[in-house]
Amino acid sequence: MSENLPRRGFLLGTLGALGLGFAASAGAAPVPLPPPPVPVPPLPPPPITPLNYHSPPLQPFVDALPILETRPAAGELAAISMPHRYHRDLPETRSWGYDRSVLGPNLEAWRDRPTRISFRNELGTHVLAPHVDLTMHGVTELDRTDPRMTVHLHGGANSPDADGHPLIGWRNGGRATYAYGGRQEAATLWYHDHAMGITRLNIQAGLAGMYYVRDEFDTGRADNPLGLPSGEFEIPLIVQDRTFNPDGSIQPMVGIYIPQGYNQSGQLGDVACVNGVVWPHLEVRRTLYRFRVLNGSNSRPYIFELSNGLPFSVIGNDLGLLDAPVPARSIRVSPGERIDLLIDFSGLRDGDAVELINTAYNDLGNTVFMVPELRPIMRFTVAGAGPPAAIPPRLRGGPGLPEPLEPLATPDSVRTMTLIGLNDDARAEAVFPTLMALNNLAFLSEDVDIARAGTVEQWDIVNTTPFDHPIHIHLARMRVIGRQPIFTFSYWIANPPPAFGIRWSPSADGYPRGPQEPAPAWESGWKDSVECPTDTITRVLVYWPSVAELGFDPDAPLHVPAGAEAVAASGPHDGHSMSSSPPIRGYVWHCHNLDHADHDMMQQIRVTP
Numbered sequence: 001m002s003e004n005l006p007r008r009g010f011l012l013g014t015l016g017a018l019g020l021g022f023a024a025s026a027g028a029a030p031v032p033l034p035p036p037p038v039p040v041p042p043l044p045p046p047p048i049t050p051l052n053y054h055s056p057p058l059q060p061f062v063d064a065l066p067i068l069e070t071r072p073a074a075g076e077l078a079a080i081s082m083p084h085r086y087h088r089d090l091p092e093t094r095s096w097g098y099d100r101s102v103l104g105p106n107l108e109a110w111r112d113r114p115t116r117i118s119f120r121n122e123l124g125t126h127v128l129a130p131h132v133d134l135t136m137h138g139v140t141e142l143d144r145t146d147p148r149m150t151v152h153l154h155g156g157a158n159s160p161d162a163d164g165h166p167l168i169g170w171r172n173g174g175r176a177t178y179a180y181g182g183r184q185e186a187a188t189l190w191y192h193d194h195a196m197g198i199t200r201l202n203i204q205a206g207l208a209g210m211y212y213v214r215d216e217f218d219t220g221r222a223d224n225p226l227g228l229p230s231g232e233f234e235i236p237l238i239v240q241d242r243t244f245n246p247d248g249s250i251q252p253m254v255g256i257y258i259p260q261g262y263n264q265s266g267q268l269g270d271v272a273c274v275n276g277v278v279w280p281h282l283e284v285r286r287t288l289y290r291f292r293v294l295n296g297s298n299s300r301p302y303i304f305e306l307s308n309g310l311p312f313s314v315i316g317n318d319l320g321l322l323d324a325p326v327p328a329r330s331i332r333v334s335p336g337e338r339i340d341l342l343i344d345f346s347g348l349r350d351g352d353a354v355e356l357i358n359t360a361y362n363d364l365g366n367t368v369f370m371v372p373e374l375r376p377i378m379r380f381t382v383a384g385a386g387p388p389a390a391i392p393p394r395l396r397g398g399p400g401l402p403e404p405l406e407p408l409a410t411p412d413s414v415r416t417m418t419l420i421g422l423n424d425d426a427r428a429e430a431v432f433p434t435l436m437a438l439n440n441l442a443f444l445s446e447d448v449d450i451a452r453a454g455t456v457e458q459w460d461i462v463n464t465t466p467f468d469h470p471i472h473i474h475l476a477r478m479r480v481i482g483r484q485p486i487f488t489f490s491y492w493i494a495n496p497p498p499a500f501g502i503r504w505s506p507s508a509d510g511y512p513r514g515p516q517e518p519a520p521a522w523e524s525g526w527k528d529s530v531e532c533p534t535d536t537i538t539r540v541l542v543y544w545p546s547v548a549e550l551g552f553d554p555d556a557p558l559h560v561p562a563g564a565e566a567v568a569a570s571g572p573h574d575g576h577s578m579s580s581s582p583p584i585r586g587y588v589w590h591c592h593n594l595d596h597a598d599h600d601m602m603q604q605i606r607v608t609p
Contacts, residue, residue: 030422030435030500035464035488039513039535042361045373052370053251055244055271058087060279061379068100068210068236068275073107073180076118079149079207081127087278091248094127096206102276104209106236107191109182111215118177119151121170126198127205131252133263136197136598137443138167138567143198146171148565152194153211154336154472155319155528157184157545159552160586161559163474166196166602167567167584174563181551185402186218187320187526188292188338190238196567200267200298200594204252206276208296210236217402218321225400227392228315229290229342235282240296241269241374242278254369263599265434266467267298268371272358274378281379284345287386290315291341293333298594300360300374301334301468301531306343307355313391316340319477319526321395323404326522330359334470336529336592339522342391348382355379363534364466405525408479408541411458415449416505419532419591419601420497421465436465436591436601440497440504443602447503450606451476453554454546461530461538462508464488469596472529473542474587475554475607480519480530481539486511488535508537529592547609554607557585 048054077099083092084101098104098119109115126132129144138148148169156163162178170176189211193202214220222230243251258264271278295302306312306329313325318338325342333339348354356377397404417439424435441447451457458481461471486508495506516539532538547553560566590602 030424032440032497032500033421033423033434033465034492035466035535036364037489039485039488040364040466042363043367044361046367046370048372049370051257052255052372053243053253055251055269056090056246058089058271058278060376061281062088063277063280065280065282065378066275066277068103068106070106070108070212073109073115073117073211076120076175077104078120078122080122081124084206084276086242086244086248086273086276090244090278093248093250096123096127096202098207098209102206103238104191106210106212108212108214108220109180111182111185111213113182114179115182116177116179118175119149120175121149121172123147123149123172126201128201128250128252130260131201132198133261133598136263139197142171147198147202148195149176149193149202149207150195151176151178151191153178153180153189153191155187155189156180157475157550160554160556163587164194165558165584166194166199166588168558168560168564169195170564176564177561182213183549183551184213185320186215187213187318188294188316188340189213190294190296190338197598200263200598201252203296203594204242204250204267204298208238210238210292210294212292226395227390229288229389233287233386233389234290234292236275236292236294237378238275238294238296239302239377240273241300242271242273243269244271254371263595265436266366266369266593266595268300268366268369270372270374272374272377279376279378281381283383284380285384285386286346286348286382288342288344288346288389288391291343293339293341295333295335295337297335299335301332301470302358302377303330303332303360304377305330305357305359307357310343310354313342314339314522315342315395317523317525318528321402322522322525323396324394325391328522331522332360332531334468334529334531334592335594336470336472337531344391345380345382346386350382350384352382353379363468366467368466408481409456409543411541412455414458414460416460416462416507418505419461419463419465419469420504421467422500435599436467436596437500438590438601438603440500440502441603442501443600444604445501448604448606450608451542451544453544453550453607453609455544457542457544459540459542460508461532461540462486462491463532463534463536463538464492466534467593467596468534469532469601470529470592471532471589472592473589473605476528476542476544478527478530478543479541480523480527481541482516482518483533483539484512484516484537485514485535486537487513544607553609554587555585555609
């Protein structure tokens with residue numbers, strides 16, 4: 001069907017219908033996509049459309065939830081290819097995992113105990129080889145037959161050499177070894193692939209896993225000082241949306257009108273997988289459970305609720321515990337974010353079933369993609385009594401508890417950071433030739449931000465695109481100040497973006513369309529990823545750890561280890577040259593919509609002592 005559509009036809013036709021048409025000549029530099037004249041609220045998912053791929057009919061809640069193994073964060077894991085069955089009624093298919101057929105074990109580390117972990121590439125050919133986009137940074141035909149991998153410990157405060165920089169990767173037979181310092185309090189981190197240009201495909205194929213940091217308060221043992229559920233009552237839930245082909249394989253494309261082999265600016269599936277299984281069920285006892293929830297999806301945000309209206313208690317998010325449990329009936333979790341929940345099933349009867357559901361609407365961009373509704377996630381069924389347990393009244397700030405969260409600090413400086421979408425005519429065959437960018441700059445721009453270790457910055461993140469974006473900053477930890485809706489079109493008209501490649505980050509303070517809304521109570525803790533809604537300034541405090549806290553120089557140059565290779569830092573579209581010593585330092589920050597991060601919504605940032 002794609003052969004019958006003119007290049008750029010679907011995207012520009014849709015934008016024209018919204019009053020956003022513009023001219024762009026073939027082969028021209030990327031052209032900014034202006035926002036709608038008026039803000040568009042979240043919209044209900046559209047009916048099923050024949051323009052999109054769809055999974056075969058699959059009965060929900062027939063497969064048991066796999067409980068991922070927990071083991072020490074040490075030694076070596078092999079990134080391997082194995083047959084995996086995602087659902088009872090799907091054939092086995094080839095997938096990737098770390099020492100497993102899909103995903104990886106829960107790795108458990110302890111605060112202030114350094115650890116050393118190796119990851120060996122035994123992936124074989126790429127599981128999603130036909131979908132490797134050769135126009136992305138550093139991507140070559142070799143990534144289909146001998147794919148690169150690296151590993152990023154998401155949320156880890158690690159040295160540049162241990163951060164899993166996307167420009168440095170290992171092919172089959174290679175071994176990536178990382179030394180993690182562990183200088184951070186108990187939290188739910190996760191590890192995942194971060195290879196430049198193919199991150200979205202490598203994670204879809206299965207390269208992700210949980211990483212628990214324990215400390216003297218949150219020990220994971222039955223006698224932990226916080227009184228939190230442990231053992232069989234502490235369960236990880238890695239939630240990922242997927243679309244499947246009838247042969248059981250993953251279908252990474254959304255629309256049939258998009259040519260195979262192109263980054264489509266988003267991957268949103270029509271079924272939910274939890275721990276690598278479609279719509280699983282879990283038998284629970286009448287007691288209190290702790291669920292470590294990761295949104296491991298490529299692009300889809302969720303608003304999680306329980307189908308019977310049962311409230312849950314949020315005890316922590318990305319980088320640690322809250323001061324006290326926060327009761328809630330719904331929470332929004334975007335790609336890359338984690339949420340730590342307590343659910344008390346003690347008031348239910350044997351045989352009662354409760355479903356974890358998603359009630360999120362689409363942003364404008366996903367409405368254009370005709371993204372389908374994905375309501376059911378998994379089912380809990382009550383079966384038998386459990387040990388008595390109670391939700392602890394406090395988690396911080398008391399005898400035998402960790403220190404309370406600090407009050408929001410006064411920042412040392414304020415930055416405006418903009419999120420912008422462009423039409424990228426350099427990708428001549430793509431129907432959706434979009435390029436998402438930070439500050440109107442290409443990844444590996446020479447205009448690199450510099451932060452100073454030990455300081456606190458305020459970032460005013462201005463989203464001018466029709467997509468909500470989860471922004472993740474490596475090394476730093478964040479606290480959300482609040483979100484303020486703005487008249488984006490007025491901001492854009494008064495501050496027209498320059499040519500792509502020239503920084504564009506004007507303040508948006510003069511364009512409010514409502515007061516700033518503070519972060520909800522369940523989002524008040526330490527974060528490494530934050531949701532930035534469309535037509536909004538998202539204000540966050542960014543804490544850069546000091547050298548004394550870190551125990552290393554965060555501005556040390558990166559080394560290319562033996563057996564690894566590095567993508568040349570040579571511009572936005574030169575993806576075919578490689579270098580043994582790239583001129584790169586420091587870290588990256590990016591959108592955690594992985595299709596956006598691959599093109600081109602990622603920037604370097606140096607953190608100087």
